[in-house]
Amino acid sequence: MTNRIDGPLKVTGRAQYGLDHNFPGMLYGYVVTSTIANGEIVAMDVTAAKSAPGVVAVYSPFDPLTLRRPNSPMLGETWVPLQDRDVAYYGQPVGFVVAQTYEQARDAAMLVEVSYAERPARTSLVDNLDLAEDGPPAMDGTPPTHAVLAPGVESIEDALAASPVVVEGTYSTATQNHAAMEPHSAVAVWDDDANDNDANDNDANDNDANDNDANDDDDTNNGLTIYSGNQGASFQQEDMAAALEVEPSSVHTINPFVGGAFGGKGSTSVPAFLAAAAARALGRPVKAALSREQVFTATANRAETLQKVALGADRDGTLIAVRHDSWCSAALDRSFVEQTSHTTSGEWYATRNLATTQKVVPLTIPRTTFMRAPGEAPGSFALESAMDELAVALDMDPIELRMRNSSTGPVGSDLQWSSKYLDDCYRIGAERFGWSQRSATGREDGDWLVGMGMASAFFPALRFPATTEITLRADDTAVVSVGGADPGTGLLTVMSLIGAESLDIAVERITPRLGRSAYPPGGLSGGSTATASVGSAIMVAASAVIDDLQALASAPGGPFEGQDVTYADGRVLAGGRSMTFGELLTALGRESVSATGSSAPGEELTKHSFSSFGAQFCEVRVHRWTREARVSRMLGVFDAGRIINEKAARSQLMGGMIWGVSAALHEGLEIEGNGRLANADLAGYLLPVNADIPEVDVHFVQHPDTLHNPVGARGVGEIGTVGMAAAVANAIHNATGIRVRHLPITIEDLLDDEVS
Amino acid sequence: MRPFELTAPATVEDALAEPGTFLAGGTTLVDLMKLNVLTPQHVLDINALPLRGIDTSDGLRLGALERMGDIARHPGVYPAVSRALLQSASQQLRNMASIGGNLLQRTRCTYFRDVAMPCNRRDPGSGCPARSGANRMHAVLGTSDSCVATHASDVAVALIALDARVTLAGAGGTRTVELADFYRLPGDTPQVENDLRPGELITEVVVPRLDWAANSTYVKVRDRQSYEFALCSAAVALDVRDARIVDARVAVGGVATVPWRLRPVEAALRGAPVSQEAFESAAAVATEGAAPLSGNGFKLPLLRRTIVRALRELTEGSRA
DSSP: OOOOTTHHHHHTTOOOOGGGOOOTTOEEEEEEEOSOSSEEEEEEEOHHHHTSTTEEEEEBTTBOOOOOOOEETTTEEOOOTTSSSEEOSTTOEEEEEEESSHHHHHHHHTTOEEEEEEOOOOOOSGGGGGGOEEOOOOTTOOOSEEEEOOTTOOOHHHHHHTOSEEEEEEEEEOBBOOOOSSOSEEEEEEHHHHTTHHHHOHHHHHHOTTTOOTTOSSTTSSSEEEEOOOSBHHHHHHHHHHHHTSOGGGEEEEOSOOSOOTTTTSSOOHHHHHHHHHHHHHTSOEEEEOOHHHHHHHSOBBOOEEEEEEEEEOTTSOEEEEEEEEEEEEETTOOOOOOOSTTTTTTSBOOSEEEEEEEEEEESSOOBOOOSSTTHHHHHHHHHHHHHHHHHHHTOOHHHHHHHTBOSSSTTOSOOBSSOOHHHHHHHHHHHHTGGGOOTTOEEETTEEEEEEEEEEEEEOOOOOEEEEEEEETTSOEEEEOSBOOSSSOHHHHHHHHHHHHHTSOGGGEEEEOSBTTSOSOOOSOTTOHHHHHHHHHHHHHHHHHHHHHHHHHSTTSTTTTSOOEEETTEEEETTEEEEHHHHHHHTTOSEEEEEEEEOOOGGGGTOBOEEEEEEEEEEEEETTTOOEEEEEEEEEEEOBOOSOHHHHHHHHHHHHHHHHHHHHTOOBOBOTTSOBTTOSTTTSOOOOGGGOOOEEEEEOOOOOTTTOTTOBOOOTTGGGTTHHHHHHHHHHHHHSOOOOBSSOOGGGGOOSSOO | OOOOEEEOOSSHHHHHHSOSEEESSOTTHHHHHHTTSOOOSEEEEOTTSOOOOEEOSSSEEEETTOBHHHHHHSTTSOHHHHHHHHTSSOHHHHHHOBHHHHHTOOOOOTTTTOTTSOOTTTSTTSOOGGGTSSOTTSOSBSOOSSOOOOOOOSHHHHHHHTTOEEEEEETTEEEEEEHHHHBOOOTTOTTOOBSOOTTOEEEEEEEOOOGGGGSEEEEEEOSSSSSOOOSEEEEEEEEEETTEEEEEEEEEESSBSSOEEOHHHHHHHTTOBSSHHHHHHHHGGGGTTOOOOTTOTTHHHHHHHHHHHHHHHHTTTTOO
16 A cells, blocks of 8 residues: 555645646647538638737638648557648637737637538438448457357357347447546747746746656757646657657657546647647747637547447357447547457457457547547447346346356467456455345335446556666665656556565655656556556666666675675675665765666567456446436456555546446537537536445455566556446346446436336 | 626625626626626626625525525525525535526526527527437426527525515616516527516525425436436425325426426325325326427426425325
């Protein structure tokens, strides 16, 4: 149990997020967005806006800031605004007003008049299935149409037809927005106007107690310095460099604190591109932020999905056939495909026959992107609802059904799971939750109908290449650095813990630093990978720096010259003598010794499959008369390898589980026929409030997975949300007998005939 | 938001002497100014006016500037009023919003709040996208071809059920209006929402004494447990003696263009036994004449069920 080391800064308001930075002469930009979903901008009248008080510049496709589209191997192409007159969705950035104050920029933005040649919008997924295209291959290379059939079986339909028990259902999930507390935003400063940065940026340095950058090198370098929340400094650095056609080395990104990302800040945002380009054009620092309403359209959302699942089983519950066909919405640029079928049905349960498809339907809607458990979150709603339906059809306990079909690896793969304790999760969960008290038809408590539901959770265990630097200092402290981001996940604290363990010193003596492109690349906050990736690299760097230290100690002129030096407990030892590394460095007249270490996935990928696992439980109460569904308690039991910081991991999983409740009962962007979002603010787009989340219990089944990485930790960032929406829907079915196959589930879905 | 002039009169007389838009808690006005829905040139901050006081000695008298949160917590306030307030907005908003301002809050219709869209209420004659658009939250009672927006207040529903009156001060003097007569159905003029004359100010809200309203409640049905507007709500007061209903007050919210008193339901309850059957048959009257839209037909059964639930909660223990 370790408190977040950045916690005090955050709860006292001293943590400076990107937008909190201010510079002399700074200007403010406000984005103008489209009010059609499909068409071309014919004209923009900016006369009134340009003459409004305080306005410095108005940019538009007719008077653009030049930006190129970055393309990254991991995140794909990133859209940049104002480069042409096409409008592909309602709320698309089409203009940028820069003024002396934020209010002036906002007021002037309201005066921009845009004329369009409008084309019909196409916004409904279900009404446009005829436009479906094959999706790209899944991350593991699985093609969009995929089947594994038992010998002698001709087709999945034959396998289903031969199954004694079959359930089939069509499931759908809503478009969601990440709704991070920090809106997408940036402050951009170019070198000429940055000369006095450091003098005026003093509070940035003051409050970065964890960021200890007094002697950092990047604030006054030539080029662009950008303060903007992101999921990995090097990604933003590369995006900005490509967009602005400058060398990556002349872009310095700074984001020690990020107010939530969840996949929505992987690609660089519109305000960052526009602020940087305008700051260059105007020769002054520029700050820009999206309004809350704009965040819903001018960033990117989770896709809407439609999924058809058929499960065929023997009467004892053994799966014979699994068919999972998926469609997802996408913007016209098809920039992202939500992979819901193969990522779930392709891996979760043993089956002799499997068929999955993945289609994408391009629409005139805001772009889609990664959102916490992309694929697995909506995919698990379909599969785990269908499993519950199968359990009902078989009159079998839902947990027993899942245990009967436990997978030893992905369907059709020779690579077995490296370490899997999912059955323990089910058993422990059932015990802790009181599952044995569940009846097949729920129970009543006064005018409330009470039900219990459960679901499985899987999320692939991944890691990415990462490099870290460790500096041992003469004051017996150590600095551990990586360019990655900590958008509330707890990576900064994890770096301290793994750094302390690897260097065999107290955690208080570690200063972790992240969130700057000046630090070594790695530690992307995405794919639940940061702990495994950065932790492994820290272990390598620690080993390297200890080697260097020992070499210094035994080198000619060193205090242990010629001796065989060992290292333990922060000390070098030889011949019955020992010194702390700080004493050694002092004796050598050195301030510090540094080493970098890198780690990346490798040979293990040819030997095993890797995943985290979990069992989700929840209890839901539905009012007999007015039919509100309220979650009254929930539990998640997870097998995620070794847990580095149980307190932060628990918070991560709680957040994920709450997100699952939110998807189940609250969240859904409503896209109108003309492309307008009907509920694009936090009053209309519902997220659960405290009163909706009474009790959350998280339990870990801890088995370090050192086949996956040296740290033994698998990810916990995303698995918490997987399965939870299905667990809620399954509990509602248990309480009411009503099966709802779409999300979110609202009151009208649960009206019965009791009062007509 | 557009630049505006702000003054802060110290007396009611001063406030009435200046033309402008009154600012109390600001929870509606500032919100809508930020969205450019309201663009007043002159704003009068009336928070210094002496329109305070919560008096429960004979019914309920509320100074118009009393905050929602203070009224909700005050002992002796009828339960329906207190519960309606406590289920409104969030604690932070209740700490700011005044009771007078609450009664004048504008609709939450998504099209009213978006200046890029037509709206007959905001821009008369421009049209009503809600009739064919996103109308799940909209009204089924009191609607017209020109407007189907719901009135968003919770406490106004409870106040209407309890025959509340508002005192209005204007340049021409002071007058009292029944709250039930204060609100205007949209008809062809949805931009006219109430009986306020230009420059008039609500100074006081008065609920006449009704001792049996100690047995009253407010049931609010919504998509999340707190901080959300009603899909449907019911304020009910019941006078129950010997397992029979002697008298009843029923008003509903979330379903109508104005806070909606249901006198036909009250009549059906009067003299009825305390029984599920009687509740259901009285509630069945509630939706007579209702006009559902494409996305809110569920509000008809939900309205009946909400009334039944409120009646059940008020008769817990005395039901047959």
